[in-house]
Amino acid sequence: MNRQKMNVLLISVDALKPEFITDPKKYGVCLPNISEFFTNNGVYASKGVKSVFPSFTYTCHQTIITGTYPDTHGIYNNIMFDPDGSHKGAWHWFVSDHVPTLWKLAKEHGYCSASVAFPTSVGAQGDYIVPEFWWDGSGLDTKFIDAVSVPQGLASEMEKEIGRFPGGLDLTIDGDCRRKEAAVWLLRNKIKARETEVPFFMTTYFASYDETAHVNGVYSAEALSALEQIDQMVGDLIKTAYEISDRELLICLVSDHGSLDNHHCIRPNVKLKEAGLISVNSQNQVSSWRAWSQRAGGTCEIRLKDEGDLESSEKLKLLMEQLRTEHDNGILEVLTGDQARLTRKGFSKAAYVLVAQKGYEIRDDVCGDYMTTELVQKAQHGYSEEFDEMRASFCMIGPDIPKGKDLGSCNLVDVAPTLAAVMEIPMPTAQGENLCKRFWTED
Template identity: 30%
Template sequence: MASLCLLFSTLPVLAQQPKQAKYVVLISIDGLRPDFYLDPSWPTPNLQFLKNNGTYAEGVRGVFPTVTYPSHTTIITGAMPARHGIYYNTIFSDSGSTGTWYRDEKYIQTPTLWDAVHQAGMTSACLSWPVSVGAPIDYNVPESWERGTNINPNVAPAGLWEEIQQNATGKLSYNQMTLNNLAIDENLSRMAAYLLKKYKPNFTTVHIVCVDHAQHETGRSGEEVRKALASADHAVSNILEAVEAAGIADSTAIIVTGDHGFVDINTSFNPNVLLARNGLGGKDWKAMFHSSSGSAFLHLKNKGDVKTLAKVRAIMDSLPASVKRLYRIVEKAELDKIGADPHAAFAIAAIEGVSISGSANGELVRAGRGGTHGFFPEFAHIETGFIAYGAGISNGVVVPKMGLEDIAPVIAHLLGLPFTAPDGVLLPGIIKSQGRRENRPVVNGNINDTK
């Protein structure tokens, strides 16, 4: 297969082209790692078929932090978190870490592909994609379940949830839509299959979730990971079969990607314990680390409180070398360069094997287990994957490296959408017969320099 050599810092953007596919199906497998399709020993015959007959990446660089909600929003916008506004999975407010997830599309501060599809008069469908509640999607089953029930109050339009259960899945219980039951991936793929055959939406987004849960529980290589991966691959096959059954295979592009890789964990570091011991945490907190598992971001109650910031730095500087080796400091300038939360004073990025907890109780360092993500996107294990196949997609192209922000331009070009991905580029070779190229505009300077 031909290898695609790319110079990211000077890569141009394609001019608007006629659409090359009438339909695009975007499948995200949460926790997808490149080795899941590069290594034939994994139980992924469908992913490997798509990879062998299309274009794929050897690695996809994530955003910081490498967690689900910021990552999926970057995929759907082509923007980094600093620009699209979904900085973490959960919202950090003036009162501290809220535990409230960014579920509503209203939090996204940049245009999405859903917006562009809607404005172009095309149709869209969404199955459990993060941050999609209230989005301009024609058939929307967002990731928003009422705990302990089978009710998703944000399904739109009215009656769609009942229609799907009647025609695609049968009556669903709450247990069939939870992360610890592989049935959720099967059910989501059946929902997608039904919508593809019934309504033929131009743009379909599907979020497959159990591979992530299995790796959290057992790490990168547990037997539960193999089971979840086989289930995810079968979900992909359900969708591929639906595209065939709908009679749209020749005009459909399939894109499979993920949001982050995974790292095995043996140690947990708890920096809020340090702040609490020094009178900076608690109810009247002055400084707080907002955890994203493989990293944590320091927030000040008073953004201009340089005295507290200096105290935090002095406390961390005084830690023994055995603790300081567990992480590195990501300074404000580096956060700005990579497009992370602009409100954080600095961040700490764990080394491989270490997770960072948000707890302010217990020991500063303790044993860890399982696997996690959220790390700074600077090593291979935290990278995710990308496969493209079908209408408008080149066959036999290998992309050594790309970013999550570079996926939206591919979809926009395939569908002929007048959509600008602020931080992403259309990498040459992915699309068949790419045409005239224009230089990428520099927006907010250093965010684009991360290429």
């Protein structure tokens, strides 16, 4: 395409399901920005976006920004695998070490590259990066976020005008409102001044629908109310992006995964303890482990502490065979590590991966009953990427984008190569499809 490079805004709404875009009235929600604006004026995927394995927030967001599967980018979960607690509950806040991100490539190809609150953005190479990061929810978070922002000091400069940046622990509507204010501030105070000289690529993120659904249920009144408020914030953000743009603007709205309601909790570590692979003390605290299950919502990966421990390996194998054959345990699939890596492109370091049946959320508890109907969260994701309920969303509007075109379905790995094509940036590491090929033809 022979034209001035356009601005690109990527908005992620955590857990936004495709039916909210295609048929919001069915669920009693009014979404003029998330739904009508895109379906009337752009392209959208009515059948949803196939997520990755596992369909968990951090894994998915690194896929969105790199166009690669988890076994390639290396982020397999939200939280780092850490049975001993030596990492103090650290999350995978950081960009992949293995493949380039759109932020890096955009900057290298003449774009002003920016991001506000996008998961897995610590360490991103860009011009203005305020990542999702936290320590303990106190004022220390501001100092940490400021230290890892690009340029260093950006977060504190921003907070002088808009108040405290929410980091990643405030997943409320108020937190999203401040994420929106941060994105608007960045557009008006940093990006606008450069926009006549260079185009911008910017990412931002809204978390409160997902969190409210976890607490109250996917289609609960509380979750739907959060979604309507996010819609207003998306509208404000889009309006600001148009206002500061002297060049053409493309907007892409995505989500990372869907969600479904839970009705049971299951705890594979209870089985590992019963098999002698986890030991606890008199206070039921873990004293040692030879195999450990770490949850990712509706899936979990099980690793051996020592892969050369043949006795533990055999015990684990027997337990996995038992789980595979017994009934009524809430397990849909028992995968070997090779199966997870080769056929599902995730959990490359696992010895085994368990995939739960719909509604059976996996927890990490070691003691207590293996299965209960007492829930920790009313809704969850991380289930099989093959479930329709785990489908994510994709919409795009901008120059030369057909109006009202339904793309049917696509894959989460398609987002990055599609936006790279829009920005005329080569992205040979991407493993997805450039969706523009479905509606753009060569001049």
